[in-house]
Amino acid sequence: MTAVAVFIVLIGLMGLVGSLIPTYQICHQKQAGHRGWHLLLAMIGMFILGYVGFLWMLMHRNTASLEMVVAAVFSAGGGFVWLVVKMSQETILTLQNTLAEKHYQAYHDPLTDLANRHQLYEKIDELSQNENTHFCFLMMDLNDFKMINDNLGHDAGDKVLQIIAHRIQTMMPMQALAVRLGGDEFAVVLPSSCIDQAKQLAQSIQQHIMQDILCEGHRLAVGISIGIACYPQDGEDRKTLMKNADIAMYKAKRSGNTYETYSTNDDINDFPQS
CATH class of the missing domain: 1.20.58 (Methane Monooxygenase Hydroxylase; Chain G, domain 1)
Known part of the structure; x- marks a missing residue:
């Protein structure tokens, strides 16, 4: 036993x-x-x-x-x-x-897996709490994207958005945050950067996005308009910074340039607000 x-x-x-x-x-x-x-x-x-x-x-x-x-x-x-x-x-x-x-x-955005507006707000607020910080904010909008939805359908439009989001993400330097704001609007937060670095990134994004996209048997070339605003000179709070980047983006869309930087001479009344 x-x-x-x-x-x-x-x-x-x-x-x-x-x-x-x-x-x-x-x-x-x-x-x-x-x-x-x-x-x-x-x-x-x-x-x-x-x-x-x-x-x-x-x-x-x-x-x-x-x-x-x-x-x-x-x-x-x-x-x-x-x-x-x-x-x-x-x-x-x-x-x-x-x-x-x-x-x-x-x-995160459920369609593209990019950061969403909520994460963007927290990131900008976090960065702006440091008095000695400086960063750039890029607001981006696809050109004539509505035509893709109208002619090919929303499923094709979603596929295009996913491809573009992936291309934007692959262009991101370390610590940068790529965001889908909604619809065909995207944004990038570029910490510890100067205006020249933001311009260089805007050009790279435009060149990368302009490469043909094969969708539903069609070969598409999608353009993008980019507005750049820098903290703190173009806005000492999130709302002002995003508004001024939005103004610069519509200036780029109206002028046909790849990107535009915000200037205090830009009249807010000259541009539609998204």
Whole structure:
């Protein structure tokens, strides 16, 4: 009976030992690292010592019915701890994945996977909080995109937007943020940059986007108008900066140039507002 009792207790001991790693992982997860898990980890360590002590006792005395009952309780206890810890870890992981997915959806455009307007606002606000920072903001609008939707349908239009978004993303330098504002409007935040760097990026984006797009058996060439405004000289807050970049963009659209930079001489009344 001693060998049977030892085997039964070992099953429970393996459950406790198997619980150590997942409990330790839960303790070090930022969202789930509650002090209760640290206490549970310490208690599992104490349980393991108790199990080892009971095993030593079993091997040095005759095993009776009472010892068998206790061995069964120890075995079930170890299995119970392992089961609870594993189920808790899986539940926490599922919740974290759900939260991460919801967070991603809240900050990204579902069609193009670019950052969305909400993430743009937070990025500009974050950058503008630093008094010594300077950055450029590019507002972009596709030329005559409505014709694609009207002639080829919205499915084709969505495909074109996805291709253009991918091309814009591939042109982004490090730390730059590419954004889809909605419809056929895009934007770029270019941290720690000067106006010359913004102009260079605008030219590169235009050249890349102008490459033919094959869609629904048609070869399309899509143009883009880009307006550039720089912080802080063209706007000391997000609303002003975006408005002035919008004005510069419509100046580019009206003039037929690839891009235009904002100037204080631009009259807001001369340009439509998006």
